[in-house]
Amino acid sequence: MSLTKEALQHIEASHKTGTEAADGHALLVGDNFTVVDMEKYQDHRRRFRGKFQTQGLKDFMAYVGNRQADAPVFIDRDAMAASSYLDIGDVTLPGHCDHSATLRLPKTPEFTAYLQANDSTLDQEEMVELVEDWGHLLAFENSKGEPLERGKVIHAFRKVSLEDLTSIDSEKQEHSSRVGVMNSVTVKNAERLPAVIYWKLVPYEGLAERTLAMRVSSKTKGGPSFGLRAIALDAAREEIAAEFAKLVTDGLPESECLLGIFNP
Structure with missing residues (x-):
């Protein structure tokens, strides 16, 4: 059910502390109905989120493998990089992609x-x-x-x-x-x-x-x-990229590893 502006103004006037929204996770306050996120006042976050970035191949595989086995891993062979959004969800129940892990291998x-x-x-x-x-x-x-x-x-x-x-x-x-x-x-x-x-x-x-x-x-x-x-530098680069992709794929046997880049 949607509320008109007049109805919302009436609700605001009758609630000095603000009106709850989003199942109690936010408040509508003020004449302009500013949304205030209440998460920081709660004991815990509503969901886990964060960005893990590393240059260590083993560290990336350990982090992804220990958290969300069904999250796909995207391998960028040209950049010698890989990434995974551990709360990506699926087409039916998509996640927020707030929890990510990124690997970028450094040249020696x-x-x-x-x-x-x-x-x-x-x-x-x-x-x-x-x-x-x-x-x-x-x-x-x-x-x-x-x-x-x-x-x-x-x-x-x-x-x-x-x-x-x-x-x-x-x-x-x-x-x-x-x-x-x-x-x-x-x-x-x-x-x-x-x-x-x-x-x-x-x-x-x-x-x-x-x-x-x-x-x-x-x-x-x-x-x-x-x-x-x-x-034969181009051939060597191709071999190096193929080795990198195989190491990530073999190191995460339960994850779907795909060649490409994903932008949430």
Whole structure:
């Protein structure tokens, strides 16, 4: 039954403390019938609500798994994130979606360094610093497929020099670049420099360790420098995202896990 404004004004005038509404959970007060929520004056909330946010894969699965097994989990592979609304309800009895859990996996410092190095050009000093900073993760291979020692690689980068050669050679070596038809610049002792660097790292917290490859090429314009390019990075990202989705799905066997984003 709906009440007219006049009826509500009459009720308000006859109740100095206000008129109850929403089964006693609120009061209508004042000439403008302002709604006052009474929850804060009660001993307990009407329902549980809150937002749990974490970067820990195990923490997310523990929180969701211990509270509402039938709440769906939405997995965003592109963002390496997952979320669940534990009071979502269903189509017949929808919930308020006030109680949520959100996971966003952080990149590791090692993976961040790998991505920052990708598609970059480093001079000799910067290249040496990269190998010194992350050398404990790296393995090196020259253009012949032969392994190289880290100490010798650092020394080779420090001592690399350029030599002008008069040549009509059309072959482009791993560490050389064409300057003109009759003149090319080639890196001395190129076999001592790595053609491929292998990074052994954990890309995101909670995922498995994997090896990512990066090609090294020499650039001679303006002095010796080195270009770095990740090999098959898109394929690696797909594998990492698939691993993440499988870990969440396997870790919450009683929950419906869906690929996608849900906005309540």
